[in-house]
Amino acid sequence: MIGMFLVDRQVFDVDCTIDLECSIESFHAHVEFEGDETLQPGDQVLVHGEPITVPYGEKRQITRRATVTRASWLQQQWTRLAAHLEFTELYDLSFTDRRDL
Numbered sequence: 001m002i003g004m005f006l007v008d009r010q011v012f013d014v015d016c017t018i019d020l021e022c023s024i025e026s027f028h029a030h031v032e033f034e035g036d037e038t039l040q041p042g043d044q045v046l047v048h049g050e051p052i053t054v055p056y057g058e059k060r061q062i063t064r065r066a067t068v069t070r071a072s073w074l075q076q077q078w079t080r081l082a083a084h085l086e087f088t089e090l091y092d093l094s095f096t097d098r099r100d101l
Contacts, residue, residue: 010070016047018062022054031066042071042079 015034021027031047039045047066054060071079 009072011067013065013067016064016066018047018052018064019059020052020054020062021059023057023059033066033068037068039068040071040076041083042075044069044071 014037017032017034019028019030019032029052031045045066045068047064049062049064052060052062
């Protein structure tokens with residue numbers, strides 16, 4: 001029973017659409033799964049196929065196959081904790097009157 005929380009990992013393939021843009025308005029690569037699949041903290045996604053290059057000023061949408069490896073319960077909890085701790089590094093709190101800064 002305890003092993004289930006440590007190493008129970010589900011692996012499955014799913015079709016996905018990759019939306020790419022390389023322009024002055026946006027520089028992004030978004031992957032959207034077909035169906036109702038959603039990612040959880042710690043999950044890994046491997047999109048299959050050749051590397052995709054988008055010249056500057058262009059947009060592309062490509063359909064590919066992806067392999068999703070679900071994180072175990074323990075990996076999910078660790079990812080949540082690590083993300084929370086790293087998020088706190090993004091802001092700085094100070095209770096000084098700024099005269100000495």
